[in-house]
Amino acid sequence: MASLLFFLLLLAISTTEAQQGESNVNLGSFLTPTTNSSWLSRSGLYAFGFYQQANGYAVGVFLAGISEKTVVWTANRDNPPVLADATLNFTTDGRLILQSAQGKETNIASPSDSATSASMLDSGNFVIYNSNKKIIWQSFDNPTNTLLQGQRLRARNELVSSVSESNQSAGIFRLAMQTDGHLVQYPVGTPDTAEYSYWASGTNGQGDNVSLCLDDDGHLYLLNSTGTNIKNLTGGGYPTKDTIYLMRIDADGIFRLYSHNLDKNGNFSVIWSSSYVKCDPKGLCGLNGLCTINDQDANCLCLPGFASVDQRNWSSGCVRNFTAESCKSKDGNMKYIMQAVPNTVWEDNSFAILSILIKEDCEAACLEDCNCEAATYKDGICRKQKLPLRFGRRVLSDLNIAFIKVGISTSTINRTEPMGREEKSGKNILILGISLGAFGLIMPVISGIAFYRNRVWSYRLSNCGNVGTGMDVSPRSFTYSDLEKMTNGFKEELGRGSSGTVYKGTIWNDQKIVAVKRLEKVLREGEKEFQTEMKVIGRTHHKNLVCLLGYCHDGENKLLVYEYMSNGSLADILFKPEKKLCWNERIEIARNIAKGILYLHEECESQIIHCDIKPQNILMDEYRCPKISDFGLAKLLKPDQTNTNTAIRGTKGYVAPEWHRNQPVTIKADVYSFGIVLLELICYRKSVDWDLPEEEAILEEWAYYCFQAHDLSKLVIGLWCVLDEPSLRPSIKKVLLMLEGTVDIPIPPSPTYLLSTR
Template sequence: MLWSSSGIREARKEKGSAQPRWSKKLGGLSFHNSKIRELSDGNRVMETELSFGQTTFLLWVPPFLSYELWKLRIELSNLVGQTASKLAAIITTEAQKGESIVNLGSSLTPTSKSSWQSQSGFYAFGFYQQANGYAVGVFLAGIPEKTVVWTAIRDKLPALASVTLNFTSDGRLIMQSAQGEETAIANPPERAASASMLDSGNFVLYNSYKKIIWQSFESPTNTLLQGQRLTAGKELLSSVSESDQSTGIFRLKMQTDGNLVQYPVQTADTSEYAYWASGTDGKGSNVSLCLDDDGHLYLLNSTGTILNNLTQGGYPTKDVVYFMRIDVDGIFRLFSHNLHKNGNFSVIWSSSDNKCDPKGLCGLNGFCTMIDQDANCLCLPRFASVIEGNWSSGCERNFTAESCKSKDVGMKYIMQAVPNTVWEDNSFSSLTILTKDDCEAACLKDCNCEAATYKDGVCRKQKLPLRYGKRVLSDDNIAFIKEAISTSTINKTEPLGREKYSQKGIMILCISLGAFGLIMSVISAIAIYKNRVRAYRRLSNSGNVDLTMDVSPRSFTYSDLEKMTNGFKEELGRGSFGTVYKGTIWNGQKVVAVKRLEKVLTEGEREFQTEMKVIGRTHHKNLVRLLGYCHDGENRLLVYEYMSNGSLADILFNPEKKLCWDERIEIARNIAKGILYLHEECESQIIHCDIKPQNILMDEYRCPKISDFGLAKLLKPDQTNTFTGIRGTKGYVAPEWHRNQPVTVKADVYSFGIVLLELICCRKSVDWSFPEEEAILEEWAYSCFEAHELDKLVSGKDVDKRQLERIVKVGLWCILDEPSLRPSMKKVLLMLEGTVDVPIPPSPTSFLSTV
């Protein structure tokens, strides 16, 4: 994009700038002040000023194109005469800075000269050791930890030490064995004339015109580097292990529908196999995953619009490198490394906090369970690991299973229960049965049934192997595994009163149930197919899998909600916006929370539906999902997803449910992420107005989700908790509510600060059971901070002292009386994560904070 000198003046009104990186002049034509600029709409461009005579042009290019600046020669051909050729020459020269040219005839061997390094020496292309041999790829050579970021022909067996990598005189890049066998490393569309390892980590091949004809950035393996993109239709594949870069068992796909999704390998791109998604499906056919120099990881469409910020960016850029990788465990993470500090890479973002989320982690017949913060794989009863220590290899029977037609009277079967586990539903028959004992019996009677799952009166018969197993303590699903034992053992283990079937009776029953099962399987297959087709179009938020779509919540009638809640029979709680009842939808298969709003504004149908659609389009893992609403006469009700662990208040203030320090800090970060989304990232800015532990609900994984957002504007002016005209709860409302000052997002920052202090201390903000000087938490916290007695806030428990001081300082900054002095939620999150320093806060009610 070219702008005239008048355009430069306008462009400089946009926010953000950087120091000039270089300047160059040629025959009156100057090419200078290259910088990264953030525009007012949030997008980023590389800006360069071009001057010729009295005319100055401003060139803007998306940052991810900076490694392809040579392409701009075509666009600049519209300039007059020699200006274009001079300008193109300059751009070509600048594009080649930071590269080290490899000429035809060059070669590498694993044991002598093993790599071609970039000009800075930070990246290298060549041989690295793998198992008992060598592989070819790009790796970080400028730090002690040699980290591989790209691998050529990754599933080829490691090469021997006698192999040679040749850049032949006819422009081919090949690996040649001692016996003369050749393997192509790259397949460019035309003959290469030179190659280069760029400082960006991109290994490229040029033709004789210095045009890039092949580059490693366009065929990523498991990693994205700064300036690299994962384009539509491409995917990253995890490695087998940290030391083996062969293809692993997980993939991250940038789908053509705009959705970024994680799946196990060798599965269809459908929702039942997904375990994480960005929720950007339907946003365009040319969406890319991009990583900027400041750690900004985001999804960008073809018009330059950012669809989803996976990270906010703004991280340090000096002497820091960032890269994103789908790891061996199936979770993709953003890493950073300070070049002047020894140590490993630091994780600054990950797609999931639950390491059991990736489907297939434990292989066939294995299931994943969390122990503290780590995943652990277990086998089904009477099964053992196929390869000890290799989880993905799965589990196999440690007994011989007899055929259905076996006449061995010495072998009988019992059912072993594996409670609180969920598995892929690959059932061949589904029965509606009253009890789990009936489900066991039905599987025992069916010769074809090797396992069964039971939940909510539905028994699903399955054949082995079972896959995608995970223990979820809040889920009532039970798996039953058929186990063969000898007759002498069965008398000891079979439950008293279990019916004994003769061989003839079992045979007749098997034939009958087999015929019945065949009919039921056909019906079930049709139902399952239709359900799976609809599933990818529906909102899905099961566990941590976030397959969200930009659709409006459903409208219910009042009679619908009466049936769903059984006449509003079971009350879950009462809040500032109304009473919440337990209900079910989808024929009782999904539990929901139904909130009856009280004293809401009597708006028209269109206005109320508009507000509901705005709330319904807010999709974030730390916000409670709005599934539907009711606007029927005077009735106003909302239908939310159900949170099985209640509210944060139920856990935080309950001595029997103590949260450890790390859990509390992680909860604080996640709450901050949810508020930041409401303030800066959702379609319409939302000020919550009532952030408190009671409005922060906890899902089955104890992940916090903010509720009641977007409802403040629906309340009548006199609908308050404690003060007329004030929306919020005493102890959490910001001071500006009492001063008739305009209320901004900083009111939520104040409330978050109070909640943060409560998380630190595991107590309520106002509690008169404490001594008078400790009763008001915000005053006592600052007193302890000023006196360097922060241990008192955590009752002397052993916690990270530096982290405690940082978190307390963040809380004190949030609760300053003057709203303009409080940090934004973006700054709060960066301080909580330790990305930016936290200065010493003033007293919350000091003179400086009230002037």
């Protein structure tokens, strides 16, 4: 009797354990969109049933136990949404069907045997059983765009992105698990060949039964038929307690690994990404569209002579905004011109290939050929093309030029909505301004000047008030003899920099201490340009910029008079062990430096690239508030400029890589330098220190290795800033938002020097 009771107890325990993590759905059960809309898993984390899509409802699996109702699987995803009068029936004869009010039936699942029950598991897998409790159908075998923990993407299967986060219909990108062991990303509708891929695992030739797997600890990897791990995409080892993971190919064509802490109310966080260049997915901007990077986000542009099909849907591409006619008029004159789109790459679908020495000849060859609608030129090869062009993206390091044939009256590149973001058209504003006439133009300008002067006056008083109330807020012109007296013959030296020596001086009858900088290496830009630059820099007033009080331009003598900073430079504090800064002080210093750079980049009358951000040029006031100084190497951009070509400026160790490649330099050069300074602040060491072991000597390299080892996680922002490719670096505004905790900080891609060693 005792043994029987023991057996029954064991049976009860095993039955209870088997039922944990699942909830049974019996034959005859049904759901409706508005009442009893889903079957929950036992924990309540996942649900199977109706979810809202557009103006109707779809059927799928979604996370019900968190505030972010993330859909992870959809049945018949390309069918239109159903109305609120639809019913999901698990019929008495074992069919799972969707019925409309008019009696139309749609299969949701096609089991291989007669079904007797179903269950929504805590793993996120919806399963259907036969009478032997054997699974005869499961959502895990039919993935849409997502993999969950414990799920596999098997050979011959693929994930397809959704149209958008709110529309789970099939999108335009796919992730294919091929029969040769290769995991590859392609645009939808293209063959599985290398020319169409934009990401690959590099595991081709590893067998015909390789699967993509996701484990409970965030380990994403490829497994062959013998159970051997042939490729780690992520290292795994992430927290498992109260944390869930999912991998999804997103609407933008990149597949990412996400984590979510169930104890927190936040959104999913990206912990790994197949790519960090958002223009990598081919076809993101549709036919005749060109993808460019702006502050890490993808922007879609139309080719010259084209306009967006649908500005709300950036993948819809662009169509001609003029009627194409025969390429020559009756009198033999050309009706078209060629417009160049440099530094762009496209799919090659050429109908003729010419060996031509110079790009102008390629341009002319297409213009004279009525069958040629576009041409690409690189390294002496001219390829004539037919429209449409596709897979276009801008790559600054690529010398390929596209020539587009457009009507003579057609304007240049037209900008579409950048990934759903509203953008103003400067050209339309200009045309409107001209059409208003002289009177309508002059009056607002006069009013604007008066308003601006008043605003600048007030701003200077509020931001430079610490220099004294009795001074003129505009930079004052001094004679050389004035400055000799002020510095007592340049007696007391405060420090030396790359462009000159700084001396201590006094003004206003010895009542105000100042710093006088004698420039020894003035850039060869002429007398007029020097004066213009001093006046423009003199108009920059911000609490995190050292105030320029005056200047001297007396023959060969060129000097600058700045407010005095009693605590020296950031280098004096940061690299001297006796002047330790606590963690909060260092982060506050980083924020304030970022605010100063943001002012130079986005808030000045003239955009300024500082070109020499480093600890020695960041001075500390009596309250240890940092102020950026030394504008001797600064580059002023004209209103219509976004980049400049100039000789290398700056200090070794802080100079962005693009300077050395003779590429156009943008404000991202300052972001790079700031990234190095940020790493120095966080790690409390110099960017290059050969007294350390070789593997630790170069800070940015050592920092990334530390980050890979899950150490020094605060380095992430700095690692983003020092990326080799300028377009991938965040703007200083985004850096500041990251430092303030306003926006999430994604995982940075591996630096170029690490990728090259793999």
